[in-house]
Amino acid sequence: MDLVTLKESLDFIDLVPVDIKLTLVHWGWLALVVFGLFLFGLVFYIRFKSTRLGSAISRLYAINQEVEQDALNFFYQAWPVLESVGGVQIQANIEWFGERRKVTLGAKRKISGRRAHFKVFREDMSFEILLFLTRKAAGPESLSSLVVKTFINILEQDLVVKEAEILTSQKRLERYQMYVQHEIKNIAQFIQLLSDQVKQVPNDIGKIRLVDRLHDSLPVMAKRARKTVQHMQNPITEMYESSYIDIRSIIQEVVAMYGLDSKIKGSASVNLSRPLLLEVFKNILGNFNDHPSSKEPVQIVINSAANGEMVQVEIIGQLYGLQNAMVSERLFEPFWTTSESGMGLGLFLARELLKQFDGQISFEQSIKEFKFLVTLPGLVS
Structure with missing residues (x-):
C-alpha cells in the first residue's frame, strides 16, 4: 500500500460518525465476551461429562468388586x-x-430409542443382551458408549474368572481322587x-x-476306611448296566436313606442303570435334607x-413365603452353595448324569411351592 492509498483510508475512517465507531467497538467487545462464555461453557460441559463418565466407570468396577466378580450379581446391580x-x-x-431366564430391566413400556446387541458367553454361561439407549447416548463417539463397553468387558472378564474357578475346582477334585486312591492303597497294605x-x-x-x-x-484304620468309602464312586461299568427298574422303589430307597417325610404317588418302570438313577435321586432329594x-x-x-x-417325576416342596431364597439360575451351577458343609455339586451332577441317557431336569417355582421335574426315557423310547 502506497502513502496515497493509506491517506485515503484514514480520511474515510475520519468520515465515520463517532457514535457508529462506539457502537462497533461495543459490539466487538460483546462478541468477544460471548465467544469467551461459549468457550468456558464448552470446557465446563466437557469436564462435567468426563467427570460423569469417570464416575460411572469407577462405579461399575466398584460394583464388580463388591459382588466378588460374580457375573450374575454384577449384571443386575450394574443397571x-x-x-x-x-x-x-x-x-x-x-x-x-442349563437354566434359562428372560430378564427385563428399566422401562416397562414399548421402547422407541436406539438399541445395541451384545452376546457374551463361556461354556455353560451366556448373556444375550439387547440394550435400548436414548438417541443421544447411542452415538458411537458418545461418552455413554464407553460406559456400555466397560460394562460388557467386565461381564466377559467375570465369565472368564468363573470358568477358571471351575477348572481349578475340578483339578482339586482330581487331586482329592488321588488322595482317596492313596488311602485305599494304605488300607490294603495294612490288611496285607x-x-x-x-x-x-x-x-x-x-x-x-x-x-x-x-x-x-x-480303630484308626477303620475310621480312615469309613471316610474313604463315603467318598468313593461306583465303577463306571456298574453305572451303565441297564435293567428294568421300578422308579417308585428307587425313590423309596433314597427317601428312607435320608429319613425324609414324603408322600409318593404313582409308579412307572424304566430300562436304565439302577446305580445311575440312584445317584440322580440321591443328589436331588439330598437337597431337601440339607435345605429343608x-x-x-x-x-x-x-x-x-x-x-x-x-x-x-415331580418332586415338590413348599416355600411358605421363602421363594426369594430359591435362586433358580444358581441351582445347577457347580460349586455354588448356601450350605457350609456342601460342595454345590448335587444338582449339577444330577443334570450331568441324566444327560448320559437323554434324561432332563428342570426347576419351577410359584409363590407357595417349588418343584424339580425329572424326565426319563420310557420303555418304548
Whole structure:
C-alpha cells in the first residue's frame, strides 16, 4: 500500500460518525465476551461429562468388586449405572448351567430409542443382551458408549474368572481322587501286613500281644476306611448296566436313606442303570435334607406317558413365603452353595448324569411351592 492509498483510508475512517465507531467497538467487545462464555461453557460441559463418565466407570468396577466378580450379581446391580448414562431398557436371555431366564430391566413400556446387541458367553454361561439407549447416548463417539463397553468387558472378564474357578475346582477334585486312591492303597497294605503278622504268630501269647496292638491301631484304620468309602464312586461299568427298574422303589430307597417325610404317588418302570438313577435321586432329594424349606412332607408324583415314551417325576416342596431364597439360575451351577458343609455339586451332577441317557431336569417355582421335574426315557423310547 502506497502513502496515497493509506491517506485515503484514514480520511474515510475520519468520515465515520463517532457514535457508529462506539457502537462497533461495543459490539466487538460483546462478541468477544460471548465467544469467551461459549468457550468456558464448552470446557465446563466437557469436564462435567468426563467427570460423569469417570464416575460411572469407577462405579461399575466398584460394583464388580463388591459382588466378588460374580457375573450374575454384577449384571443386575450394574443397571442403575447404565440407566444414569442414557440406558432406557435392557432385555437379556441368560443361560446359566442349563437354566434359562428372560430378564427385563428399566422401562416397562414399548421402547422407541436406539438399541445395541451384545452376546457374551463361556461354556455353560451366556448373556444375550439387547440394550435400548436414548438417541443421544447411542452415538458411537458418545461418552455413554464407553460406559456400555466397560460394562460388557467386565461381564466377559467375570465369565472368564468363573470358568477358571471351575477348572481349578475340578483339578482339586482330581487331586482329592488321588488322595482317596492313596488311602485305599494304605488300607490294603495294612490288611496285607496284618495277614502276614497273623501267619507268623508262634503261640497263644503272641496272639494276645497282636490283639493288644490291634486294639490301638484298628480303630484308626477303620475310621480312615469309613471316610474313604463315603467318598468313593461306583465303577463306571456298574453305572451303565441297564435293567428294568421300578422308579417308585428307587425313590423309596433314597427317601428312607435320608429319613425324609414324603408322600409318593404313582409308579412307572424304566430300562436304565439302577446305580445311575440312584445317584440322580440321591443328589436331588439330598437337597431337601440339607435345605429343608418347611415341615410339610415332600410331594413326589410319578407319571408315565400314555405312549410309554417317557416317565416324569415331580418332586415338590413348599416355600411358605421363602421363594426369594430359591435362586433358580444358581441351582445347577457347580460349586455354588448356601450350605457350609456342601460342595454345590448335587444338582449339577444330577443334570450331568441324566444327560448320559437323554434324561432332563428342570426347576419351577410359584409363590407357595417349588418343584424339580425329572424326565426319563420310557420303555418304548
